[in-house]
Amino acid sequence: MAKPDPVPTFIEVGVNAKPAVPAEDESEKPLQGDWVDEFLGDREIRPNTKKAYTRQLRGFQVWCEFKHWGDVGEADVSRYKEHLKNKPTKAGKIGLSPASVNQAIATLQSFFKWLATKRYITYNPTLNVEKVPAAPTETKDIEVAAVRQLAEGLEYRGQREQLSTRDTAIFELLKHGLRATEVSKLNIGDYNGQAVQVSKAKWRSDGTVPLAPNARQALDSYLGWCVRKGFDTSSGEPLFRSLSRNGYGKRLGYWGIYEMVKDLGVIAESTENVHPHRLRHTFGTQLVLNDMSPDYVRKLMRIKSPVTSERYTKRALEKKAEDAFNELIERSESGSGLF
Numbered sequence: 645m646a647k648p649d650p651v652p653t654f655i656e657v658g659v660n661a662k663p664a665v666p667a668e669d670e671s672e673k674p675l676q677g678d679w680v681d682e683f684l685g686d687r688e689i690r691p692n693t694k695k696a697y698t699r700q701l702r703g704f705q706v707w708c709e710f711k712h713w714g715d716v717g718e719a720d721v722s723r724y725k726e727h728l729k730n731k732p733t734k735a736g737k738i739g740l741s742p743a744s745v746n747q748a749i750a751t752l753q754s755f756f757k758w759l760a761t762k763r764y765i766t767y768n769p770t771l772n773v774e775k776v777p778a779a780p781t782e783t784k785d786i787e788v789a790a791v792r793q794l795a796e797g798l799e800y801r802g803q804r805e806q807l808s809t810r811d812t813a814i815f816e817l818l819k820h821g822l823r824a825t826e827v828s829k830l831n832i833g834d835y836n837g838q839a840v841q842v843s844k845a846k847w848r849s850d851g852t853v854p855l856a857p858n859a860r861q862a863l864d865s866y867l868g869w870c871v872r873k874g875f876d877t878s879s880g881e882p883l884f885r886s887l888s889r890n891g892y893g894k895r896l897g898y899w900g901i902y903e904m905v906k907d908l909g910v911i912a913e914s915t916e917n918v919h920p921h922r923l924r925h926t927f928g929t930q931l932v933l934n935d936m937s938p939d940y941v942r943k944l945m946r947i948k949s950p951v952t953s954e955r956y957t958k959r960a961l962e963k964k965a966e967d968a969f970n971e972l973i974e975r976s977e978s979g980s981g982l983f
Contacts, residue, residue: 679759679764683701683758684697696747696751697755700747700751703748704724708720708724716756716769718773720769721749721770722773725749728740728748729745729776742776745775753770756768757770785925786922786926788930790916791819793914797911798811800911801907801911809869810887813859813865814827814884815905816856816863817863818923824898824901825898826845826846827884829844830842832867832882832883835867835883839853839855842946845946849945849947853944853946875893882895901920905918905919905923928941931944932957933964941956
């Protein structure tokens with residue numbers, strides 16, 4: 645059977661020839677597999693955040709069977725949200741927490757917004773996808789009297805292990821709202837005699853924390869003790885060091901601070917689940933109870949979101965209402981009830 649004649653291609657030459665029109669270079673438009681990497685490269689984020697973004701975006705890709713990003717619709721994102729709400733966890737529970745689901749959705753929203761801005765897609769499928777309502781978070785503050793009982797335990801802990809000078813300084817910083825990890829990361833140069841500078845903090849909550857006289861006195865006393873013990877007190881050295889046999893002189897880690905507070909709870913015979921972060925909650929609640937402006941509270945606690953600080957406002961309102969009610973009962977004629 646004869647083959648058909650090939651279709652000829654005519655090429656114009658000479659001064660009147662039209663310039664050849666190059667075909668669209670597909671290499672200029674990143675492949676969808678490259679979009680995630682390009683997105684992460686455009687963002688100024690920390691390594692741990694980058695890992696979380698990568699895990700969440702790749703997880704969505706696997707779930708939707710590697711559908712092209714431009715073909716992902718609003719229904720896909722909504723179904724994925726329901727999938728996360730019903731996904732079995734390693735702990736045996738059904739469904740991720742609202743915070744985990746919302747974090748995954750927020751990552752998708754950020755990514756698709758970037759794709760739309762870059763004009764890699766024509767429609768952002770996450771625009772109308774709502775996040776999961778989170779259950780109100782209870783503030784785990786501690787009564788002031790209970791905090792004082794914990795502080796009294798520092799003396800007894802020191803008698804056993806000669807740790808009271810260091811631990812008193814740590815306890816004072818925890819009372820000022822610092823997280824245990826932030827205390828662990830402090831260097832000597834971060835304390836200027838009046839305040840401490842917190843850097844590389846969770847949620848980028850870096851900032852300066854002014855200290856009350858008791859805290860400054862505790863830190864000054866501790867630094868004097870460090871000099872007498874022969875520790876290097878140059879600005880880049882750890883502020884708090886381990887005094888255990890195995891890690892003597894090294895930076896005191898998170899778990900060392902955690903166990904210190906737990907030990908104080910045991911000494912005080914506390915029936916509550918005492919841990920370092922509860923002192924941060926107590927600090928925030930006490931600021932609000934003393935009628936400090938919410939803006940100042942957020943500044944001192946290095947909180948960016950008003951929603952996060954609202955928990956302290958609610959807790960302070962509860963405590964004020966309870967105190968007002970108790971005072972009213974005491975003033976009543978019977979002393980046992982209003983009527």
